[in-house]
Amino acid sequence: MRFIENEILERIGFDFYCDIANNIVKARAEMGWTQKKLAEQSGIKPHRLVGIENVKIRIDLDDLEKLSKVLNRSVDWLLDAELEGGGKECLYLVWSDSSPCLKLYQRATSKRMAFMIYDRKFKECHVAYSSGRERHFVQLVGVPVSTAEIQKKFKKRVTDDLPIEPD
Known part of the structure; x- marks a missing residue:
């Protein structure tokens, strides 16, 4: 190093979480899944997923990793990371x-x-x-x-x- x-x-800040929420919604829509289906597949409670997608609560790395697996996307893609x-x-x-x-x-x-x-x-x-x-x-x-x-x-x-x- x-x-x-x-x-x-x-x-x-807030925009960071908006970017993540937009990417989750986009990936979910591409798979043709509802929030309920994504919650079931990922093991995230439905009310928590709604809060994440509506940018009402902070998403953590554990949830991002769960979502990346079921959405077939990398965590970096969900983060919109450079x-x-x-x-x-x-x-x-x-x-x-x-x-x-x-x-x-x-x-x-x-x-x-x-x-x-x-x-x-x-x-x-x-x-x-x-x-x-x-x-x-x-x-x-x-x-x-x-x-x-x-x-x-x-x-x-x-x-x-x-x-x-x-x-």
Whole structure:
């Protein structure tokens, strides 16, 4: 992983959940399923699915994974995620607008997935956000480095015993 200087932030708020809801509805419609059928197939309670599709409640990564399986779509597609680093795992900083001093590093393939993993951690810690209007920010800070990139920057190793010299 190598540091990347990047000031571009993804803001996670209401629009983020609207994008996900639209993609769920689109995939469900393409399969010709009702909300009830999708709820049965995915194991998500019908009232919860209605809340997710109507953007009344936050969807979590567990529900996204269930939906992606039965809708034959990737979680990234449902998230409308832009894969960075060629789809390889990158390093992101994620934080909320109410706690900008608590920035957490997260490995993921996209900013949106980084937020969903961050959100899962909050759920596992049994804590809630400050309010229903809580907004989050995600910033790319590290990208994968290939073997070829490293080999291009350094001389070839000819022995396993590398010398050490005093300063």
